[in-house]
Amino acid sequence: MWPRDGALTAHALDLAGYFDLTRSFYTFCRDVLTKEGYLLHKYNPDKTLASRWHPWARNGQKDLPIQEDETALVLWALWAHFQKWKDIEFIKLLYRSLIIRAADFLASYRDPDTGLPQDSYDLWEERRGVHAFTAATVWAGLIAASKFARAFGETKTATHYEAIAARMRQQVEAVLYRRELNRFARMVARGSNGEWQVDETVDASLFGLWYFGMFSPDDPRIVATMEAARTRLWVSTAVGGMARYHNDAYHQQSQDLATVPGNPWFICTLWVAQWIIARARNRAELQPAVDVLIWCARHGLPSGVLAEQVHPHTHAPLSVSPLTWSHASFVTAVQEYLVKWRAVSF
Secondary structure, three states: OOHHHHHHHHHHHHHHOOHHHHHHHHHHHHHHOOOOOOOOOOEOOOOOEOOOOOOOEEOOEEOOOOOHHHHHHHHHHHHHHHHHHOOHHHHHHHHHHHHHHHHHHHHHOEOOOOOOEOOEEOOOOOOEEEEHHHHHHHHHHHHHHHHHHHHOOOHHHHHHHHHHHHHHHHHHHHHHEEOOOOEEOOEEEEOOOOOEEEEOOOEHHHHHHHHOOOOOOOOHHHHHHHHHHHHHHEOOOOOOOEOOEOOOOOOOOOOOOOOOOOOOEHHHHHHHHHHHHHHOOEOHHHHHHHHHHHHHHHHOOOOOOOOOEEOOOOOOEEOOOOOHHHHHHHHHHHHHHHHHHHHOEO
16 A cells, blocks of 8 residues: 555545545554654555665665655545545544644654655655655645644644645745756756756656645646647657656656657546646536547547556556556546536536
């Protein structure tokens, strides 16, 4: 169980009406949360730590081997669960032991100078630094915790989390938005001279900046960022679909990066659909999202199974198949589509 995949899957299940299943996930997270308030890379079904590839030390120094978005997303998903189901008695069992403990960790695990999250590994489990996706999820986790605190009458705690989140958003604007690129950067890291080193790679995960609520999907900076991702990461073969990032080496099938920046991933392709859905003002503007959903159905197996990614020329499944995250993203996108379709006119 990856806490990130689990949180996004629980969210999909909540949207689809399976709240009993998601309760089991949240109690699992409560039980494996460390005393410091963070979740580690992944877990076995018996709640023991699973195998992982993040080291506890680097360059002779202790290093916390976490992907901080995994902790934050559990809080974000849990607030969405509570909004839908209003199961206050269940939430009471998690308030101190999961919500407050995790939020206090998110609030403390920050650069004292900038207020941004300290370095952790990215959602792709490859790079360590300050990531746009991580910052967006930490912000969302703190906002979720502040709403829980207000619901429990703890105004001072709520205000504390809100203030930290507000500063984090300001610093994301100041540091991760790059005017020279006319978009957000996926990651920054401190150099030996103290200056920010900017990773300019276009990455589909930049969608997190709007999806988790830090910025509006119509913010001009978000529009420019998403359009850059859609333009530069779309696979220009008969298969189509969206790559994770430019020159993605994981299961790489082609060096023709102009045509195939990376293998098409279901989740990344669905993120485009979710952005289209979020911005649609009428049903006609929803049609491109339907096209993406149809793309997913066509490139899955006849059984309905969705892999992690597909071959850019043959659309054969690559890597894990089925991947729960792919299925959860499809369910979430369909649910969001239906909500928007009912809300807008022709």
